[in-house]
Amino acid sequence: MADTHRIHFEPVDIEMEVTEDEKILDAAFRQGIHLMHGCREGQCSACKSYVLDGDIQMERYSTFACNDSEVEEGYVLLCRAHSFSDCTIELLNFDEDELLGGVPIQNVRTTVRAIEAVTRDIVSLRLEAVEPSTFEFKPGQYSDLTIPGTEEHRSFSMATTQSTPGQIEFLIKKYPGGKFSGMLGGEDPRQGISVGDDIALTGPYGSFTLKDGHVLPVVCIGGGAGMAPILSLLRHMNETDCTRPVRFYYGARTGEDLFYLDEILELGKGLRDFVFVPCLSESADAVPPVLSEVETGMVTDVVDRREDELAGCEVYLCGPPPMVDAALELLDSRTVPNDQIFYDKFTSPAFD
Incomplete structure (x- = not known):
């Protein structure tokens, strides 16, 4: 049996136990301590911390996230x-409200209830929690889904809220050769995931959540399957009669890549000063008539020319890594404080 040691976190004065064969972040999740994190694969630096005392060794990681020096x-x-x-x-990044108030990690057996294509390359996957029969999470968080027949997993954000605690929706972009996404809606159901199949879910993870008591306007910037956590936030804000102004910029290639428009516009009717701006990077043809305005260009460029007071907003980002990187550069140039920026930057294997 692996030896057990004690970890003391500064400056928050929290202690926990960890065994030598588990990662420190996983040990924290196991004990209900919600440390800041992102990709959980050693590539994004969200969990970077400083060792004041003790013997710590790391598994393989990206030197981009933590360089040799x-x-x-x-x-x-x-x-x-x-x-x-x-x-x-010493924790370098932490949220005092979240540290001991995060939702505990759960292992849930789920059953596939529906698989539906919503665009040419995005699929809605709807799961039902079976054991246990509910899954607790905060709007905007994500979970790991185990690839059937393997021990591998992929990370996807929930699009639903706690109004349906036993019903969970994921919006998943299909990639050629994707180990998980390639199993959704394939021509041969014997080689894919079908309605009635079981899928193991572990979560929730992530800090892409609305903070209680905050009052700043909310700006959401999304692209592709990054619609999911933003849709969860919008659904939650509508259900809770949130009074914060909301603007949602969604990047897609063409009008054919837009989806859930009717619901987004309906949700907006229950939100304060809601503005939805689809941003089309390739073509403005085939724009659904339900839309009153559409912008052309990259989503970050549209945000740059339309938003004059970003430093006075909380900004939520979710989409392909290049979009997130471009948005972070924009926010940095506009001197948006880091504690007003929320994103979960998945790495490439977590997207397929």
């Missing part, structure tokens, strides 16, 4: 770190 100084990525002694770690 940082490692020599004592920085680690908690999602890749193992402890081999009692340790004291």
Whole structure:
């Protein structure tokens, strides 16, 4: 049996136990401690922390997330770190409200209830929680779905809310050769995922959530299957009669890549000063008539020319990594404070 050690986190004065064979971030989740995290694969630096004392070693990680000089100084990525002694770690990024108030990680057996194509390359996957019969999460979070027949998983954001705790929807972009997405809606159901199949779900993860008591206007920037967590936020805000102004910029290639428009516009009727701006990067042809306005160009360029007061807003980002990177550059140039920016940046294997 692996040895167990104690981790003390500064400056929050929280302690927990960790075994040598589990990652520190996973140990925190197991004990209900919600540390900041992103990709959980050592590539995004969201969980970067500083070792004040103790013996910590890391599994393989990206030097983009934590370079060699940082490692020599004592920085680690908690999602890749193992402890081999009692340790004291300084958290560089944390949310005091979330630390001990996050939703515990759950392992849920689910059954596929529906698979529906919503665009030429995005599929709605609807699951029903079976054991247990409910799944608790905060709007905007994501979960791991196990690829049937393997021990691998892929991460996808929930599009639903706690108004349907046993029914969970994911919006999944299909990629050529995708190990998970390629199993959805294939021509041969014997080689794919079908209605009635079981899928193991673990979660929730992520900090892409609305914070209680915050009052700043909300700007959402999404693209592709990044619609899912934003739709969850909008559904939640509508259900809770949230009074914060909301503007939603959604990037797609053409009008044929837009979906759930009727619901988005209907949700907007229950929100304050709601504006929905589809941004088409390739062609403005085939725009559905239900839309009153459409912009052309990359979604970040549209946001740049339309939003004058980004520094006075909370900004929620979800989409392909290049879109998230471009949006972060824009927000940095507009001096938007880091604590007003929320995103979960999945890495490439988590998208398929």
